[in-house]
Amino acid sequence: MWTPSIDDILILNGRTRTSLTAATELQSAGVAKWRHDQHEVAEYYFPQHVISLLQTPGPIERRRGRHLERIHNRRVNLALLPAGPTGAWTYGNPAPIEVTHIYLPPVYLDELAAQEGYRGGAIFPDKLACDDKTLLALAQQVDAALDQPYVSRLYLDGLVTAAAGWILQSGFQRPSNSTQAGLAPWQLGRAMDIIESTLDRDVSLAGIAREVGLSRFHFLRAFKAATGLPPHRYQSQLRLARAKMLLRTTTLSIGEIASQVGYNDQGHFARRFRQHAGVSPTRFRHETSGRIRREPGSDPSI
Numbered sequence: 001m002w003t004p005s006i007d008d009i010l011i012l013n014g015r016t017r018t019s020l021t022a023a024t025e026l027q028s029a030g031v032a033k034w035r036h037d038q039h040e041v042a043e044y045y046f047p048q049h050v051i052s053l054l055q056t057p058g059p060i061e062r063r064r065g066r067h068l069e070r071i072h073n074r075r076v077n078l079a080l081l082p083a084g085p086t087g088a089w090t091y092g093n094p095a096p097i098e099v100t101h102i103y104l105p106p107v108y109l110d111e112l113a114a115q116e117g118y119r120g121g122a123i124f125p126d127k128l129a130c131d132d133k134t135l136l137a138l139a140q141q142v143d144a145a146l147d148q149p150y151v152s153r154l155y156l157d158g159l160v161t162a163a164a165g166w167i168l169q170s171g172f173q174r175p176s177n178s179t180q181a182g183l184a185p186w187q188l189g190r191a192m193d194i195i196e197s198t199l200d201r202d203v204s205l206a207g208i209a210r211e212v213g214l215s216r217f218h219f220l221r222a223f224k225a226a227t228g229l230p231p232h233r234y235q236s237q238l239r240l241a242r243a244k245m246l247l248r249t250t251t252l253s254i255g256e257i258a259s260q261v262g263y264n265d266q267g268h269f270a271r272r273f274r275q276h277a278g279v280s281p282t283r284f285r286h287e288t289s290g291r292i293r294r295e296p297g298s299d300p301s302i
Contacts (some may be wrong), residue, residue, distance in 0.1 A: 029103055036096060048083055054098075060073055080167075154232040161217050
């Protein structure tokens with residue numbers, strides 16, 4: 001696993017003041033949010049393939065040799081940038097630039113293509129302005145997740161895998177003998193067991209898929225087809241169900257219960273629980289056990 005860092009944007013020429021505002025490590029890929037406060041004409045180099053979501057309006061120019069591309073970003077722009085030099089960029093808006101990146105190492109995409117049975121190697125497209133609504137929605141979900149104090153790794157894994165798989169589907173043809181079978185009963189049972197036994201911690205999509213002998217992308221689709229839910233939502237339902245059981249049957253504090261069901265932040269757990277149950281954890285405990293077990297100094301509204 002690796003965490004995106006400032007080293008993942010190499011500035012070959014020009015000048016910019018760049019800060020990393022959020023980043024999450026995944027099994028093989030990564031996601032990050034960046035803020036560029038000062039920028040001139042700059043040429044960037046990315047070691048990874050990048051899905052780039054720019055949410056700062058204004059004109060953008062990219063020059064590669066004699067080739068010049070221009071777009072005017074009205075609200076949001078999605079770019080697909082293959083690993084390597086990306087050309088020289090000029091931003092017409094002097095305001096700070098907010099950008100979210102999904103990093104797909106070339107070996108990650110090649111492995112996924114091979115596992116899924118696609119012909120040839122994985123060729124990542126180069127598009128300054130990509131109008132694919134599915135990819136845009138996935139990138140926006142990653143962007144929103146990075147704004148949260150806590151986000152399930154299984155959820156981000158699913159978004160990144162879906163984005164990578166969508167790129168492959170959009171540019172490759174599957175061999176004629178390729179099949180898309182669902183999950184065998186043992187595979188579904190094993191996947192469910194793994195998720196249920198790791199509710200107190202993060203689990204990777206790649207790890208579950210490996211245990212049942214499938215690619216991440218195939219497992220993601222097959223699990224949803226079998227259960228009606230993507231893995232992260234199935235995990236979330238189990239976590240909240242266990243939290244309810246612990247609230248009803250134990251005297252554990254709200255913070256201890258949050259930790260046991262995979263939430264490092266008690267406030268975030270309380271918000272998610274209220275969204276799910278319609279009441280706070282403390283109120284749920286009171287209504288289901290007949291009395292409130294309150295920690296000294298705790299906020300009864302949590």
